[in-house]
Structure formats: C-alpha cells, structure tokens
Amino acid sequence: MKIIGKYYLHNQQLKAAEDLEGLPELTAVYEVLRLIDGVPLFVDEHLLRLQQSATLMQRQLETTLESLKSGLHHLAGKNEINEGNIRITVTFPKENQESGRQELYAFFFPHHYPAPAEYVNGYGLKSLHHEGPKPNVKVVNASLTQQAEALKKATGADEVLLINQQGLVTEGSKSNIFFVINDELRTAPLDLVLGGITRQKVLELCTENNIRYIEKAIHIGALGQVQAAFITGTSPRVMPVCRIDNHALSVKHSVVQKVMELYNQLIAKVIGKPVSRP
Numbered sequence: 296m297k298i299i300g301k302y303y304l305h306n307q308q309l310k311a312a313e314d315l316e317g318l319p320e321l322t323a324v325y326e327v328l329r330l331i332d333g334v335p336l337f338v339d340e341h342l343l344r345l346q347q348s349a350t351l352m353q354r355q356l357e358t359t360l361e362s363l364k365s366g367l368h369h370l371a372g373k374n375e376i377n378e379g380n381i382r383i384t385v386t387f388p389k390e391n392q393e394s395g396r397q398e399l400y401a402f403f404f405p406h407h408y409p410a411p412a413e414y415v416n417g418y419g420l421k422s423l424h425h426e427g428p429k430p431n432v433k434v435v436n437a438s439l440t441q442q443a444e445a446l447k448k449a450t451g452a453d454e455v456l457l458i459n460q461q462g463l464v465t466e467g468s469k470s471n472i473f474f475v476i477n478d479e480l481r482t483a484p485l486d487l488v489l490g491g492i493t494r495q496k497v498l499e500l501c502t503e504n505n506i507r508y509i510e511k512a513i514h515i516g517a518l519g520q521v522q523a524a525f526i527t528g529t530s531p532r533v534m535p536v537c538r539i540d541n542h543a544l545s546v547k548h549s550v551v552q553k554v555m556e557l558y559n560q561l562i563a564k565v566i567g568k569p570v571s572r573p
Contacts, residue, residue, distance in 0.1 A: 297404060297405055298312045298315060298402045298403065298404060299374075299376070299379060299402075299403040299404060299405060300312060300374035300376055300402070300403045301373075301374060302370065302373050302374055303315055303370070303400060303401065303402035304366050304367070304369075304370045304399070304400065304401035304402065305398070305399070305400055306358075306398065306399050307358060307362060307363075307366050307399070309369065309370065309373055312402070315400075315402075323384050323385060323386040323387070324345060324348040324349055324352065324354075324384075324385050324433055325345075325382060325383060325384040325385070325433060326341045326342070326344060326345045326348075326382070326383045326433060327341075327380055327381070327382050327383075327529050327530075328367075328380070328381050328383070328492075328529065329379075329380055329381075329529050329530065330371060330376065330377065330378060330379050330380070330381060331378060331562065331566050331570070332377055332378070332566050332568060333371065333377040334565065334566040334567070335364075335367060335368075335371075335381070336529075336562065336565060336566070337492050337496065337565070338364060338367065339360075339364075340492045340495065341383075341492055342360045342363055342364060342383075343360065344433065344490075344492065345383060345385065345433070346360065348433045349385065352387070354387050354397075356385065356397075356399075357397050357399075358399060363383070363399070363401075366401065367381060367383075367401060370401055370402070370403075374403060376403055379403045379406060380403065380404060380406040380529065380530065381401060381402070381403055381404075382400075382401070382402060382403075382404050383399070383400070383401045384399070384400045384401075385397065385398070385399050385400075386398045386400075406530055407530060408530055408531075409530075409531055409534060413453075413534070414534065414535065414555070415546070416537060416546065417534070417535040417536050417537030417538075417544070417546035418453035418454055418526065418531075418534050418535070418536050418537065419451070419452050419453050419536075419537055419538045419539075420452055420453065420454050420455070420456045420467070420472075420526075420536055420538065420539045420540075421446055421447070421450045421452035421455055421456065421539075421540060422455075422456045422457075422458050422464075422515060422539065422540055423442060423443065423446055423455045423456065423457055423458065423468075424457075424458045424459075424460075425439060425442065425457045425458070425459075426457070426459040426460055426465075433489055439468060440468070442455075443455040443468035443469075454467045454468065454469065454470055454526060454531075455467060455468040456472065456539060458515050459487065461514075462514050462515050462516065463483065463487065463512040463513070463514055463515070464483065464512060464514070465483050465487045465488050465512060466483060466487075466488040466489065466491075467526050467528070469528055469530075470491065470526040470527060470528035470531065470534075471483075471488060471489075471490075471491045471493070471494035471526065471527045471528070472524060472525070472526050472527075472536070473494075473497070473508075473524060473525050473526075473527065473554075474513055474521045474523075474524045475521065475522045475523040475524065475548055475550050475551065476513070476520050476521055476522065477522075478507070478522070478550060479507040479508065479509065480501060480506065480507065480508035480509070480550065480554075481508070481509055481510075481511055481512075481513055482494065482498075482508065482510055482511075483510070483511070483512040484510040484511065484512065485510070487512055491527055491528060491529075492529070493527035493528055493529065493532065493533070493558075494527050496558065496561060497527055497533065497554060497558060500554065500557045500558065500561060501554070504553075504557060506550065506553065506554065518539055518540075518542045519542065521539075521542070521544060522544070522545055522548055523535070523536070523544050523545045523546070523548035523550065523551050524536040524539065524544050524551075525551050525554065532555075532558060532559075532562075533551075533554055533555045533558045535547075535548075535551050535555070
C-alpha cells in the first residue's frame with residue numbers, strides 16, 4: 296500500500312516511509328479517519344471503534360487511545376499535511392503462535408474525495424451478493440475488496456452494494472446506505488453492518504432534527520418502493536445515489552438534501568470554520 300508523506304507511525308515511533316517494505320500478512324483490524332484543515336474528524340469515535348473491533352476478535356490493543364491520538368497529531372505535523380486520510384492498522388500474531396507481537400501502523404495514504412458535480416449527479420451503485428463473517432468488526436477483507444473493485448471496473452459503478460443470503464441490502468463495500476421510503480429513512484441495523492462513524496453521526500443528526508428513521512434492512516426486491524438513497528462514509532461524507540442496478544432514484548429529494556446540509560454544518564462545527572457545500 297502506497298504511503299503519502301515522508302513518515303509513518305510504527306508502534307508510536309515515527310519512521311521514514313521509504314523504509315516500509317510492506318505490512319505483515321497477519322490478521323488485522325483497521326480504521327480510516329479524515330483530516331480536514333488539520334483536524335482529525337471524529338478521532339475519538341474512530342479510535343474507540345478500533346478498540347471495539349479488537350475486542351470483538353478477542354484481542355486487546357497494547358496502546359492507549361490517548362497515546363495513539365498523540366501519535367496521529369505528531370504524524371500529521373511531521374508530514375506537514377492538513378488534508379487527507381489516515382489509515383491505522385493493527386496486526387496480530389496468528390492464533391496459538393508463540394512468537395510474534397502486535398504491531399500498529401498509521402500513515403497517510405491515497406484517497407479519492409468526490410468532485411462537487413458528483414454530489415449533484417449522485418453515485419451509481421451495483422449490487423453484489425456477499426456476506427462477511429463479522430460485520431461489526433472493521434477487519435481487512437482482501438477478497439471483498441478485490442470483488443468490489445472488479446465489479447466497479449466492469450460496470451462503471453461508483454460503489455458496490457452488498458446483499459446477504461436472505462436478499463437483504465446491508466451496506467456498501469466501503470460505506471453505509473440509507474433509503475428514503477415514504478419520506479422516512481431506512482438503514483440496516485447494527486447486527487447486519489459495520490456501524491460507520493458517519494452513519495452514527497447522521498442518525499444523531501436525524502434525532503436532533505426530527506427526521507424520521509428506522510433501523511431495518513430492506514429486501515433487494517423492494518427497491519421499487521425506494522424514493523431516494525444516500526451512502527455515508529469517511530471520504531464521500533453524505534453522497535446521494537442516482538441509481539441502484541436498473542432502479543433510478545431522486546438525487547434532489549428533500550430528505551437527502553437536508554441530511555447533506557446538516558452533516559456539512561456538523562463538520563464546520565468540529566473544525567471550527569465553514570466548509571464549502573460539496
């Protein structure tokens with residue numbers, strides 16, 4: 296994986312990026328957080344989820360969240376980077392392996408932020424039947440990544456929508472998804488998906504602003520009932536969806552536009568300055 300910048304963090308020590316030959320091929324949990332104007336967005340929530348992912352795998356992080364937060368601040372300052380994505384990866388020795396140790400890496404890596412026109416036109420999604428073993432754990436899944444990237448390349452889709460064995464729409468390959476049905480938001484519950492930080496913030500905003508929602512998955516066969524949809528994620532933020540397979544959706548729906556605006560206002564509050572509307 297390519298690293299941006301001159302330095303990366305390894306077990307709380309900064310090292311030269313040119314010296315990193317590659318991450319060990321071991322079981323790993325990870326997080327990706329976004330730096331905007333030098334501020335790591337929702338850093339506490341991301342680090343807490345990293346800790347929870349390790350716990351669900353019956354592992355424990357060997358570093359405190361406060362020391363890791365300090366290390367991320369040092370990483371950004373030393374690289375003189377104010378905008379970008381930071382990936383945190385924690386690898387664990389294989390089960391019953393006597394030798395080996397837990398390793399933590401953090402580094403800036405290439406990202407894609409949607410252009411303003413993409414928020415106007417919306418994303419096209421393609422469905423893929425896939426079900427991960429532990430949806431609540433943010434764990435490296437090379438097989439899903441390869442399948443999703445191949446499907447996007449073959450179809451021109453912007454994101455891949457995952458369908459489980461029961462035909463329920465769960466989440467995107469790198470995002471969560473919300474549907475609008477009868478002006479009410481629907482999104483799959485946490486027992487079916489990885490609870491994204493952006494998803495969490497959107498639900499909080501809906502509660503605070505009296506936007507009706509229900510955490511219930513829809514069946515892929517019920518897409519005809521959907522008026523509009525959007526995905527949420529670290530890089531896309533809140534992105535309208537224009538199409539799922541052959542189903543066209545309304546990008547300009549008032550509920551979608553309202554959630555986009557509320558989320559942009561939240562980011563502005565966190566970083567302490569206005570943000571441009573995508």
